[in-house]
Amino acid sequence: MSFSWARPYEPKHPVMRWLDERLPLPRLVYGAIGGGYPVPRNLNYLWNFGVLAGIFLTIQIVTGIVLAMHYFATTDGAFNSVNQLIMRDVSAGWLLRYAHMNGASFFFIVTYIHIFRGLYYGSYKAPRELVWMLGLVIYLLMMATAFMGYVLPWGQMSYWGAQVITGFFSAFPLIGEPMRVWLLGGYAPDQAALTRFFSLHYLLPFVIAGVVILHIWALHIPGSGNPTGVDVKEERDTLPFHPFYTAKDGWFAAFVLLVYAIVTYFAPDYLGHPDNYIPANPLATPAHIVPEWYFWPFYAILRSFTIDFILPAKLWGVLAMFGSILLLFFLPWLDKSPVRSGAYRPVFKRFFWLLVIDVVILGYVGGAPLNWWRTALGQLASAYYFVHFLVILPLVSAFETPDPLPSSISSSVLHGEEAEAAPAGQAKPRGGSVATAG
Amino acid sequence: MATQSAEDSTTAGHEADGVRRRDFLNVAAVSFAGVGTVAALAPLLVQMSPSADVLALATTEIDISKVQPGQGIKTQWRKQPVFVRNLTPKEIAEADAASMGDLRDPETLAQRTKPGHKNWLITLGVCTHLGCVPLGIGDGENKGPYGGYFCPCHGSMYDTAARIRQGPAPKNLMVPDYKFLSPTTVQIG
Numbered sequence: 001m002s003f004s005w006a007r008p009y010e011p012k013h014p015v016m017r018w019l020d021e022r023l024p025l026p027r028l029v030y031g032a033i034g035g036g037y038p039v040p041r042n043l044n045y046l047w048n049f050g051v052l053a054g055i056f057l058t059i060q061i062v063t064g065i066v067l068a069m070h071y072f073a074t075t076d077g078a079f080n081s082v083n084q085l086i087m088r089d090v091s092a093g094w095l096l097r098y099a100h101m102n103g104a105s106f107f108f109i110v111t112y113i114h115i116f117r118g119l120y121y122g123s124y125k126a127p128r129e130l131v132w133m134l135g136l137v138i139y140l141l142m143m144a145t146a147f148m149g150y151v152l153p154w155g156q157m158s159y160w161g162a163q164v165i166t167g168f169f170s171a172f173p174l175i176g177e178p179m180r181v182w183l184l185g186g187y188a189p190d191q192a193a194l195t196r197f198f199s200l201h202y203l204l205p206f207v208i209a210g211v212v213i214l215h216i217w218a219l220h221i222p223g224s225g226n227p228t229g230v231d232v233k234e235e236r237d238t239l240p241f242h243p244f245y246t247a248k249d250g251w252f253a254a255f256v257l258l259v260y261a262i263v264t265y266f267a268p269d270y271l272g273h274p275d276n277y278i279p280a281n282p283l284a285t286p287a288h289i290v291p292e293w294y295f296w297p298f299y300a301i302l303r304s305f306t307i308d309f310i311l312p313a314k315l316w317g318v319l320a321m322f323g324s325i326l327l328l329f330f331l332p333w334l335d336k337s338p339v340r341s342g343a344y345r346p347v348f349k350r351f352f353w354l355l356v357i358d359v360v361i362l363g364y365v366g367g368a369p370l371n372w373w374r375t376a377l378g379q380l381a382s383a384y385y386f387v388h389f390l391v392i393l394p395l396v397s398a399f400e401t402p403d404p405l406p407s408s409i410s411s412s413v414l415h416g417e418e419a420e421a422a423p424a425g426q427a428k429p430r431g432g433s434v435a436t437a438g
Numbered sequence: 439m440a441t442q443s444a445e446d447s448t449t450a451g452h453e454a455d456g457v458r459r460r461d462f463l464n465v466a467a468v469s470f471a472g473v474g475t476v477a478a479l480a481p482l483l484v485q486m487s488p489s490a491d492v493l494a495l496a497t498t499e500i501d502i503s504k505v506q507p508g509q510g511i512k513t514q515w516r517k518q519p520v521f522v523r524n525l526t527p528k529e530i531a532e533a534d535a536a537s538m539g540d541l542r543d544p545e546t547l548a549q550r551t552k553p554g555h556k557n558w559l560i561t562l563g564v565c566t567h568l569g570c571v572p573l574g575i576g577d578g579e580n581k582g583p584y585g586g587y588f589c590p591c592h593g594s595m596y597d598t599a600a601r602i603r604q605g606p607a608p609k610n611l612m613v614p615d616y617k618f619l620s621p622t623t624v625q626i627g
Contacts, residue, residue: 160570160591163568163569163570164568164569164570164591165568166569167567167568167569168568170568170569181487181488182486182487183486185486185487185488185489185492186488186492186516186517187488187492187516187517187518188516188517188518188564188569190492190517192488192489192492196486282514282517282518282519283512283514283519283563283571284571285570285571285572285573285589285590285591286590287573287590288590289570289590289591303592303593303606305606306593306604306605306606308542308608312608313606313608314566314567314568314606314607314608315608317606370592370593375593
């Protein structure tokens with residue numbers, strides 16, 4: 001599970017020794033996120049976002065459990081329990097609610113950076129395919145949890161979001177409509193739907209926590225990747241996770257939490273939608289209905305099908321939207337380049353940034369009201385999304401000539417520092433690795 | 439068969455080959471437990487279906503005597519909005535003028551209304567795309583370029599017979615089962 005030079009766990013205190021012989025939990029933690037886990041020494045700040053995602057999951061679970069103590073999952077009571085009871089009456093309720101609301105957004109922000117880190121540095125490639133796929137499972141669970149959580153305040157956007165998203169299922173022929181009615185427990189979102197969404201919204205974060213453990217477990221078999229994409233070869237390529245990366249993750253977490261606090265205190269509704277402060281009305285749809293910002297790119301893909309082609313346009317939209325995520329499960333086999341890191345792939349790198357721009361455009365189109373040119377732009381951007389993964393990536397990995405890789409992680413970071421450290425004229429270059437250092 | 443294969447066997451230990459009584463018992467026990475588990479899942483699945491009180495809201499009576507030509511009302515059936523519209527002769531003519539070839543879901547206005555009540559267009563107010571409530575039933579709302587309904591969510595446009603003309607929706611607005619109890623009363627469901 002780890003490199004041969006990983007520090008063994010040696011409890012010093014008799015109580016810890018006693019515990020280790022009976023339940024080696026501290027040993028597990030030491031090997032997973034302590035001094036016993038050797039990590040490549042060259043990680044950049046993009047490698048901080050996995051830990052940050054874990055921190056935001058914890059914040060969501062803690063604030064969520066507390067909010068559930070004051071929330072009523074009834075169609076009559078839900079809106080007031082959030083906007084009257086929690087926001088005004090419960091002591092510090094406003095803070096907990098805003099922390100939970102913005103915590104969801106920050107959870108998605110750090111997760112998106114984490115995902116794009118993986119896309120750029122080829123973190124999905126062998127031997128880490130399952131780490132990537134488990135990560136996608138977590139992402140899908142996050143989307144389901146976030147959607148159901150957004151329904152709970154039972155405002156206009158909650159209600160119509162529930163109506164539209166459960167409507168996806170009605171796109172499937174024959175079984176679609178019965179399935180939608182079964183999921184909602186009625187013909188439209190109502191008490192039955194609200195209660196079951198609350199139940200699942202409480203459950204799924206713990207399922208996410210379980211899959212996170214599998215994600216980390218699978219990661220720790222080969223160990224963390226690194227910006228060069230070169231495998232760890234020897235002890236000087238790595239540093240123990242504690243104290244080196246706990247310190248780096250620690251200060252950076254404090255910095256991100258500061259940004260989170262600023263948004264939560266000074267712009268708590270900036271990322272939300274004002275229509276959700278209107279109680280749900282089943283007879284009137286808001287003029288401009290949009291999901292939360294983190295779903296906008298997918299919403300743009302959904303809306304980009306306007307013409308029937310063999311299948312109805314509606315079914316195409318739903319299939320494309322689900323397909324845009326399911327496609328990522330096949331990424332390890334679509335990108336066959338043996339070079340992991342985008343830093344050494346000149347052509348791939350350009351297309352990567354094109355993809356980032358494409359997803360930003362999709363996000364913009366998905367969040368803005370429809371008109372003819374936004375529809376056209378959304379169609380173009382949706383098409384590029386699929387072309388990128390299904391055509392460009394396989395072709396690039398077949399034809400690209402990658403830049404020369406460093407011979408090892410340590411040689412990529414230690415640019416002749418050994419020579420500098422030696423007295424003048426006595427530097428002893430180590431054969432091979434220094435010469436090829438990039 | 440079992441005896442045959444046991445005799446043909448060259449391996450030592452005749453217990454290891456063929457179908458034994460224990461194999462039968464294993465298959466029977468696991469099958470029994472499997473059927474039992476599936477049976478136990480049934481209540482966990484059916485509890486999600488609409489309950490009797492939701493299904494009981496299946497019929498609604500509406501009074502249409504106050505709806506003037508060109509006006510419409512919005513009411514509720516099974517917790518879903520229903521549009522009742524009194525079409526003007528011009529709107530009826532527009533609906534009849536559309537050629538079937540231009541329609542995504544071809545139906546005539548006559549097929550979508552009751553005989554003798556061609557001016558009463560009664561449909562669900564649920565866009566067949568993803569279930570939003572289209573605009574166009576209330577005074578001053580955007581009726582879209584075809585003079586019927588316009589869905590603000592994803593831009594589906596319906597004509598004066600509430601048939602889909604443009605946008606992502608696959609079907610015309612659904613006509614629920616209904617009957618005229620009297621010239622001014624309609625029962626839906």
